[in-house]
Amino acid sequence: MPAMIDTLSNGPVSASSVGGATGMMIGSIVPGLGTAVGWLVGTAIGAVADTVFGARKAQQQRKQMKTAFWAAIAKRYNLQAFTSCIEQMGEAMMYAQALGFKPGTPPFDEILKKKLSTGNCIYKGNCNIELYTPGPTGPQRLAKIENGVLTPYSPNIDLDLGKKWQQACKQLHLEALKAWALELKENYEFKDSLKKETDAAKRNAATRILVNLGLSLFMLGYILKQKKKLTKIRSFKKAVKAQIASPVRTTN
Amino acid sequence: MYRTFGQAGAVLVVNAIANTGVNIYNAKKTAGLQQGFQKKLDTDEAQMDYIKNMVLRFRSIGQRIAKGGRYQPGTGPFEDFLKKGLVSEMSYRGNCNADIFVPPGPGDSPTKVRNIWATVLRSGLLKQPSTITPEVGLIWGSGCKSAEDTFRIDYFNQIKGSRKFDVLKTVETDLGTMDLFLRFGTALFLAVIMILVTKTQSSLIGEQKDIYKRKKPVKKTGSSH
Numbered sequence: 505m506p507a508m509i510d511t512l513s514n515g516p517v518s519a520s521s522v523g524g525a526t527g528m529m530i531g532s533i534v535p536g537l538g539t540a541v542g543w544l545v546g547t548a549i550g551a552v553a554d555t556v557f558g559a560r561k562a563q564q565q566r567k568q569m570k571t572a573f574w575a576a577i578a579k580r581y582n583l584q585a586f587t588s589c590i591e592q593m594g595e596a597m598m599y600a601q602a603l604g605f606k607p608g609t610p611p612f613d614e615i616l617k618k619k620l621s622t623g624n625c626i627y628k629g630n631c632n633i634e635l636y637t638p639g640p641t642g643p644q645r646l647a648k649i650e651n652g653v654l655t656p657y658s659p660n661i662d663l664d665l666g667k668k669w670q671q672a673c674k675q676l677h678l679e680a681l682k683a684w685a686l687e688l689k690e691n692y693e694f695k696d697s698l699k700k701e702t703d704a705a706k707r708n709a710a711t712r713i714l715v716n717l718g719l720s721l722f723m724l725g726y727i728l729k730q731k732k733k734l735t736k737i738r739s740f741k742k743a744v745k746a747q748i749a750s751p752v753r754t755t756n
Numbered sequence: 757m758y759r760t761f762g763q764a765g766a767v768l769v770v771n772a773i774a775n776t777g778v779n780i781y782n783a784k785k786t787a788g789l790q791q792g793f794q795k796k797l798d799t800d801e802a803q804m805d806y807i808k809n810m811v812l813r814f815r816s817i818g819q820r821i822a823k824g825g826r827y828q829p830g831t832g833p834f835e836d837f838l839k840k841g842l843v844s845e846m847s848y849r850g851n852c853n854a855d856i857f858v859p860p861g862p863g864d865s866p867t868k869v870r871n872i873w874a875t876v877l878r879s880g881l882l883k884q885p886s887t888i889t890p891e892v893g894l895i896w897g898s899g900c901k902s903a904e905d906t907f908r909i910d911y912f913n914q915i916k917g918s919r920k921f922d923v924l925k926t927v928e929t930d931l932g933t934m935d936l937f938l939r940f941g942t943a944l945f946l947a948v949i950m951i952l953v954t955k956t957q958s959s960l961i962g963e964q965k966d967i968y969k970r971k972k973p974v975k976k977t978g979s980s981h
Binding site for chain 1: 789884894939946
């Protein structure tokens with residue numbers, strides 16, 4: 505009976521036509537009724553059935569609309585849980601990079617696992633995660649993503665999210681690696697600038713010492729020369745004094 | 757026969773009217789349903805936009821405190837400053853738990869006491885009963901935790917920057933001191949050399965003067981022959 509009602513509601517033949525045909529058949533059998541009257545009566549009954557089926561179909565469609573709408577709302581919520589996980593993952597990677605861990609290495613992965621070991625987004629390492637949604641009694645399992653494949657534990661979740669997660673995870677790793685490389689470059693540049701400054705100061709000091717040493721040697725040379733001159737003058741004076749002091753002997 | 761004919765015809769007419777009525781009712785119901793869905797979607801979007809703004813505000817204030825480098829994120833003093841900074845938007849209770857106030861109306865004064873719009877928890881749950889869409893809890897939960905990581909990163913960067921500055925200052929001070937000692941040492945040495953030069957030169961000049969004095973010719977006076 506329900507199958508027949510479904511066929512009459514959704515099929516190519518309406519209840520009015522079936523009723524009309526049946527009425528005609530009955531009218532041809534029942535004496536005194538006639539096919540015309542039989543058709544009219546059958547059509548009238550069929551039309552009433554059509555109205556009832558139509559109303560029922562419309563009610564079912566509205567119910568389906570509501571179900572589809574709330575399913576879309578649930579899907580939107582689950583998508584938000586996924587988006588929130590990507591957000592947390594990104595910041596956790598930048599945090600691990602700021603601590604000095606090189607992205608893409610096992611220690612980096614270990615730090616991420618520790619950072620995202622509680623909450624709605626649990627990181628299992630190697631871009632594998634378990635997604636949860638908050639519930640009044642505790643987190644409720646939503647899905648698991650392993651090697652880009654999503655295993656849902658709840659309905660209304662897009663199965664493509666597995667591939668999207670893998671792409672997002674790779675991109676986040678790349679961004680963290682770029683930030684790590686930039687920081688490394690800045691550290692090298694800083695050390696380099698310190699070394700250059702120290703070397704420049706040492707060069708200046710060496711130059712100053714050499715110039716002053718040269719000047720000093722020149723002045724020492726000058727002092728020695730003048731001292732030599734002084735010694736000669738003093739010895740000459742001494743000789744003259746001695747000559748003056750000794751008497752000159754004259755013979756007659 | 758004609759009576760039956762007439763009755764059937766009347767049934768058809770009544771049925772046609774009833775059918776029309778059912779179609780009109782169905783169309784109205786469907787339109788009302790669609791309006792309800794659209795209203796829900798618009799309301800949800802407005803609520804999600806509002807909580808995203810709250811997350812941005814939380815992040816902005818926390819980053820300002822963290823970049824000061826004085827208070828470590830996650831500690832009591834840091835949370836106290838956050839509470840004070842967010843007092844106009846929410847009653848922040850620490851650890852990503854907060855009572856968020858309703859959005860201010862266009863004519864509301866800044867000091868007006870506002871009702872609580874939603875109580876959000878760190879786990880991403882909204883305290884029930886609530887008519888707010890549950891995505892609000894997820895957005896707040898993940899936004900707040902991400903913001904906490906951002907605060908720590910900014911604090912680390914501030915500490916690293918100030919350590920680099922200390923290292924630079926130490927190196928420049930050391931180089932400056934070395935330069936000062938070097939200049940002082942060379943000046944002292946040169947001064948000693950200059951004193952020796954001056955002394956030697958003045959002794960030489962003195963001796964030469966003596967010789968020139970002795971060599972000076974004697975003046976001739978007039979003879980009596």
